[in-house]
Amino acid sequence: MSAGAARAEEDTGSASRRSLRPLALALPALVLLVAVIGIPLATIVLRSFNDPEWGFQNYVWFFGTPVNLVVLQRTFTMAAWVTVVCVICAYPYAYAMSVAGPKIRLLLTLCVLIPFWVSGVVRTLAWMILLQDSGIINMVLRAGGFEGIRLIRTQTGVIIGMAQILLPFMILPLYSVMKGIDLRLVQAARSLGAAPPRAFFSVYLPLSLPGVYAGAIIVFILALGFYITPALLGGPRSTMLSTLVQNQVLSLLQWGRGGAMGVVLLVATFLLLALAGPLMRQRYKLAAR
Amino acid sequence: MNQRLRSMITTTAAVALLGLGAATAVAQDAPVAGEVAEGSLKGKTLTFASFGGIFQDGQLAALQDFVQKSGVTLLSDGPTEIAKVQAQVESGNVTWDVVDTADFPPYVHCGTLFQKLDFSKIDTSKIPEGQTSECSVPAMNYGVVLMYNTEKYKDNPPQTWLDFFDTEKFPGVRGIDGSGDFTGGLLEQAFRATGGDPKAMTADDIDTAIDKVRQLGPDTIFWKTGAESQQLIESGEADMAMMWTGRAMTAVKNGAQYTPAWQDWLVVMDQLTIPVGVKDPDASHALINAYLGKEAQEILTEKTSYTPINTEAKPEVEPAVAAFLTNTPERQAQGYQQNIKFWVDNFDTTQEKWSAMMAGG
Incomplete structure (x- = not known):
């Protein structure tokens, strides 16, 4: 493996790491949003279709x-x-x-x-x-x-x-x-x-x-x-x-x-x-x- | 011989055991309202849920003696919402051990959300007749009264709910309880005002009754909280208002020139219930039994001005409060008892229609 290729690989590695970085920064907020909004919201949507029974009755x-x-x-x-x-x-x-x-x-x-x-x-x-x-x-x-x-x-x-x-x-x-x-x-x-x-x-x-x-x-x-x-x-x-x-x-x-x-x-x-x-x-x- | 001896011994033992059992049973069978065995709930915790405000403060004060004697740790929570009880029961994690509810829920959800009470553990002998149900005992009594402006109606005041629904003879703005669930008694009176017989009401008549309320017109005020109802007559915005006795009393004390038309006042109450699946049903029953005691009820009335539900209770209250208590023979004769069974059977459809009317539909 030439030095150039190795450097290129390193570059792509750090590039993908860099693209993940914003996600990591958003993680705390994301976890909170999924936990306190996403899950309850999904439950509400689900219940609108299956409470009291499955169907479009509601x-x-x-x-x-x-x-x-x-x-x-x-x-x-x-x-x-x-x-x-x-x-x-x-x-x-x-x-x-x-x-x-x-x-x-x-x-x-x-x-x-x-x-x-x-x-x-x-x-x-x-x-x-x-x-x-x-x-x-x-x-x-x-x-x-x-x-x-x-x-x-x-x-x-x-x-x-x-x-x-x-x-x-x-x-x-x-x-x-x-x-x-x-x-x-x-x-x-x-x-x-x-x-x-x-x-x-x-x-x-x-x-x-x-x-x-x-x-x-x-x-x-x-x-x-x-x-x-x-x-x-x-x-x-x-x-x-x-x-x-x-x-x-x-x-x-x-x-x-x-x-x-x-x-x-x-x-x-x-x-x-x-x-x-x-x-x-x-x-x-x-x-x- | 040997066998006979053995059988004799067995019989004697059985009789002795039976006697012992009966003695214990008698001791258990005769709970006395207001009493609890010393130290019997030491180390245990009970959570009492109610509607907050001075009412719940008064309830907790009434339970102080129970707390001290039994050694229980009493927590207080609220406000009561049946949806919260449902969530607790369904998730199998019931944190409310005794719940104070409005009139109908213990009937609508008896056996599903609220457990059938064990009346060998509660002394109901001093509760006014007809107020206990399979899943509840009353928490207090109060009335829904028709309050009217004495300056506006002077010599020709409204006397019954029929006058409340007669906007031609008695013009003026009406205030109605729009705080949540419908009041069955009011709808029965509305139906009566259309010429119907409330005792013979059928499901088809619910629309007629609600229409009668709707016909009171766009000026009608549906108050959302007890405080708002009080404010409506203290400021004179409503000429006649359907009000809870506690709020009516406070408004009059604050100088509102209003007076109740007592004929056919609507008998209503709060209920005490135990949700299905509480950790220690015996402890919950013990709390209710203590709550119903004479002294506890006297304290409750003195602190809240609501009517006690122990017929022996003699609370010491000032005349302004006494005037709004509903347990005197005179008031008892004037009271109007709603058809609980009918409203429980038709709860969902009626509530649906009632809330549609309140949403301007």
């Missing part, structure tokens, strides 16, 4: 029960609204964070993070106090001579509460993208004669879209699975799918049906993401251009 039941379909559709609609509200609130905020001086930026970051550290249950209870008919919002309205409005136990109330809880998941990805945008590009557009709106829509917005997409996907998916907030702030017209899952599993011990509902929600989410994927890649290209 899916037949799901699609044959009108209230399930109404609630499934409502779950997606409400998650979409929450996402829209989050984008509208988070975009200017994240922009302000990205252009502010260090002191203001710290203040703005704290304003996002401090509520984030408070449990969602506590924030939901706080929203109950604010939104209820005799709550602070209505008290202020009445003091100002306006009619009180019904907020609690409505979809609007639930969307407000959920959007506030999920806002950090939109602001943080947006901010991390925005702070990487070179503002000189906007200046260049302006110097080439673009009016401010044009410079924003043609240059800044496309560059920030990856942050919008990342945030929107996280918020949308988290919103789909919300349980406590719709249960406490909502009424019959804002019940989301997780409440029905809870009823099937905890009250009726129908693990199979609960599993089928979870699987339907998961598959529907995947489908939606698959549809949104190509659209996003399109935008990325646009942004890159």
Whole structure:
């Protein structure tokens, strides 16, 4: 064996070792994910097909029960609204964070993070106090001579509460993208004669879209699975799918049906993401251009 | 002769043994509620699962005497969820030795998740009639009452559940228990409000009853927690509300201008059960027997304001609490007993329909 061949062999050896290295780095997280998400998820899928017996009975039941379909559709609609509200609130905020001086930026970051550290249950209870008919919002309205409005136990109330809880998941990805945008590009557009709106829509917005997409996907998916907030702030017209899952599993011990509902929600989410994927890649290209 | 002697000896021995056996049996056969043999559970551990809050604190306080006498180590867990009991039973690893449940589960899951109780080990003689079942004894009594705003309804207050379901004569926002399982008694009253006879209710009538609840309209508030129900009448958001007596009492104490319509208040209770497959069924039975004692029940009521289930218990409570206890002769006469068998037989379909209604379906 020549020295050169030996060296080549060594090279391939270290190359394959090198390609395994990232896997080794991901190992702790991977083990945790498989153990606490993979296995339970597989169990849920399995139970949806074999509890109480093998077959599609749980899916037949799901699609044959009108209230399930109404609630499934409502779950997606409400998650979409929450996402829209989050984008509208988070975009200017994240922009302000990205252009502010260090002191203001710290203040703005704290304003996002401090509520984030408070449990969602506590924030939901706080929203109950604010939104209820005799709550602070209505008290202020009445003091100002306006009619009180019904907020609690409505979809609007639930969307407000959920959007506030999920806002950090939109602001943080947006901010991390925005702070990487070179503002000189906007200046260049302006110097080439673009009016401010044009410079924003043609240059800044496309560059920030990856942050919008990342945030929107996280918020949308988290919103789909919300349980406590719709249960406490909502009424019959804002019940989301997780409440029905809870009823099937905890009250009726129908693990199979609960599993089928979870699987339907998961598959529907995947489908939606698959549809949104190509659209996003399109935008990325646009942004890159 | 020899044989006769032998047979005589055998007979005598047998009689003596029998006598001894009977004596032991009598000693075992006569458990007294609230009593436990000194040091009998030394070194053992029992886990008691219940619904938390001041209720479970009161239950643990009521069991302190049992803990001290028997030497048992008592652990407390919760909140009770039947799905958790099922998971424990199915995996063969039962960690809850005694479980406090809502009304129906011990009937729905008798023999499968909850074991049939051995009533030679529990003194049930002081429990109000008709409250024990094969798999449960009551943990306490309470009522579901119709609370109404005295300022709104003034001289013409609602008097029964029929008025609760009559939105024309009694306009106003209703609050209903939406915390989990349906309440059979309420559906029977709803069916009565449609002109039906609840005693003759069939499975086909369940829809009629739930429709009657649905017809209360979009303003109806389905409260999710006891605290929320209390808040609904303290803030005046609901003009009439279906409430647990404990929460109603606290709200009135806090100044809510509401009062109960006691006629046909719904009799409900929590149950004590022992899951199938507990490590030491005798110890679990001993805990239940101690829990049912007179002193234990007095402590329970004094700490929680729920009604004791030992008829001899004389808890010392302030008048505001006494006003909501349900064991006085007057209240007993006004109470409405739901048809437990009917609701247990139709539990799944009813719960399915009830939750569909609550999901806006």
